[in-house]
Amino acid sequence: MWRFLARLGHPERRLPPVIHVAGTNGKGSTVAFLRAILEAAGFGVHVYTSPHLVRFNERIRLARPGGGVLVGDDELSDALATCERLNAGDPITFFEITTAAALLLFARHPADVLLLEVGLGGRLDATNVVDRPLATVITSISHDHQEFLGDTIELIATEKAGILKPTVPAIIAPQSPAALAVIQRQAARLCAPLRIGGKHWRATPDRDRMVFRDGNGIMELPAPRLVGRHQLDNAGTAIATLRCLPALQIPNAAFGQGITSVEWPARMQRLVRGRIAVMAPHGAELWLDGGHNPDGGRAVAGALADLDRRDARPLILVVGMLANKDCQGFLMNFAGLASAVIAVPVQQDTALPREEIAQTARRVGIPAETHDSIAEALASIPALGLDPAPRILITGSLYLAGEVLAANGLPSI
Structure with a gap:
């Protein structure tokens, strides 16, 4: 250099x-x-x-x-x-x-x-x-x-x-x-x-x-x-x-x-407009965070717990991660807080298969399912029959966060 x-x-x-x-x-x-x-x-x-x-x-x-x-x-x-x-x-x-x-x-x-x-x-x-x-x-x-x-x-x-x-x-x-x-x-x-x-x-x-x-x-x-x-x-x-x-x-x-x-995208960012935002179930909140390691998960879980104390809602995690990350260490932070994990792929060669994410979620006590895309994951949430409408967090990877922001169609910064 x-x-x-x-x-x-x-x-x-x-x-x-x-x-x-x-x-x-x-x-x-x-x-x-x-x-x-x-x-x-x-x-x-x-x-x-x-x-x-x-x-x-x-x-x-x-x-x-x-x-x-x-x-x-x-x-x-x-x-x-x-x-x-x-x-x-x-x-x-x-x-x-x-x-x-x-x-x-x-x-x-x-x-x-x-x-x-x-x-x-x-x-x-x-x-x-x-x-x-x-x-x-x-x-x-x-x-x-x-x-x-x-x-x-x-x-x-x-x-x-x-x-x-x-x-x-x-x-x-x-x-x-x-x-x-x-x-x-x-x-x-x-x-x-x-x-x-x-x-x-x-x-x-x-x-x-x-x-x-x-x-x-x-x-x-x-x-x-x-x-x-x-x-x-x-x-x-x-x-x-x-x-x-x-x-x-x-x-x-x-x-x-x-x-x-201050503005900094994909750090507990609320998505209220855009092509992805409108896919969320009626009345639901949609959030995005690029956290991907155990301490990052701990910080995000703390933020979600604070939100829940002010406005209690079921929490759904839509998760995609890379294979070199500690998936179990990340997801353990949400045990007892999340109602379900929906595992999705990240468009990277080193992505962790969504089936492995779902299995890991179940091991830490969170019900889980898999879908092929963010759009399919969001479309599946009404079938869970949650009341009130849930708080949804897309998380697990900055690469996934970038995909969401690109698909959402608004400037990221």
């Missing part, structure tokens, strides 16, 4: 100030909160995230007056062609060459801040090429991608902590003791000051509001727009990051405006 960046003229050295974000769950939501707050404060913000849901362009957002825009097809094609030409056929991964193209685009356009999300892990990730970012951020760490990162929390945390830089402040979301111990050791080696969730800062609910506390004081804020208790931690991580960067001078009003205007 370094040799290739040299061929490109080292775009990683010509970037706006960078906030680098790693973690297992919550990276994308935290980046979304950071962007919304910074743009509410009037900053121009570049953003790099992955994967995309519907179109590759979603990965690259360029700063513009009044709010960023997704990179256009022509400009993206030109950057990719430049990278392909200068790579000259040498071995390179898809993520490396597309990240290089993104860095080239970010270097060409002015912005006040670049939010750079890690693709996988951190230590060896193609985004880990910025010597001195403004800050590094690590969101919640849990088991996922064990085939690349290791099969223990300590090994996974070691990869995530690889983005820490000497003397650069690191903002850490609430973590398990095992993950936190790894991060603290790496930070101590690098003399990187830590701001740890639950120790140096806290984000807690207060009725329909959010209270943020850190060493600079207390802020009472509206509840985040993104649904779920876990989004308090993600919003809190974003707020803690920006409050430890006093040079940015974020006004207090921008924090509230940002967390209530």
Whole structure:
């Protein structure tokens, strides 16, 4: 990657100030909160995230007056062609060459801040090429991608902590003791000051509001727009990051405006319009979430339990997953909460067969059936005879979420 960046003229050295974000769950939501707050404060913000849901362009957002825009097809094609030409056929991964193209685009356009999300892990990730970012951020760490990162929390945390830089402040979301111990050791080696969730800062609910506390004081804020208790931690991580960067001078009003205007598709997203939305049974609620690992499932189940306390409805899960995910660990979170699982295929070569998903659901105590598509799954729900009309969640894979958003026919971002 370094040799290739040299061929490109080292775009990683010509970037706006960078906030680098790693973690297992919550990276994308935290980046979304950071962007919304910074743009509410009037900053121009570049953003790099992955994967995309519907179109590759979603990965690259360029700063513009009044709010960023997704990179256009022509400009993206030109950057990719430049990278392909200068790579000259040498071995390179898809993520490396597309990240290089993104860095080239970010270097060409002015912005006040670049939010750079890690693709996988951190230590060896193609985004880990910025010597001195403004800050590094690590969101919640849990088991996922064990085939690349290791099969223990300590090994996974070691990869995530690889983005820490000497003397650069690191903002850490609430973590398990095992993950936190790894991060603290790496930070101590690098003399990187830590701001740890639950120790140096806290984000807690207060009725329909959010209270943020850190060493600079207390802020009472509206509840985040993104649904779920876990989004308090993600919003809190974003707020803690920006409050430890006093040079940015974020006004207090921008924090509230940002967390209530934020958008991030397929994270407990309510679908109320579009071709898929109208297929839901009359009176039913239709939700979409790309959660796909046990901790992600735990967060989504908590959000659904909160919704159920306010408006009790039977819960139906429409689930598609990849074969390398912990299906049982994911579905166990919904035992006692879901009335049924409807397993559907994901249009990927590595998809878990829907029959296996259904068998796993039954093993954890949830009745299950299979259907060939989302449309068939939704059409089958009235036959279950549920009263009141159910709350339906399509979940288990970001790839499935992307298929749903594409079929729904509305912009994903």
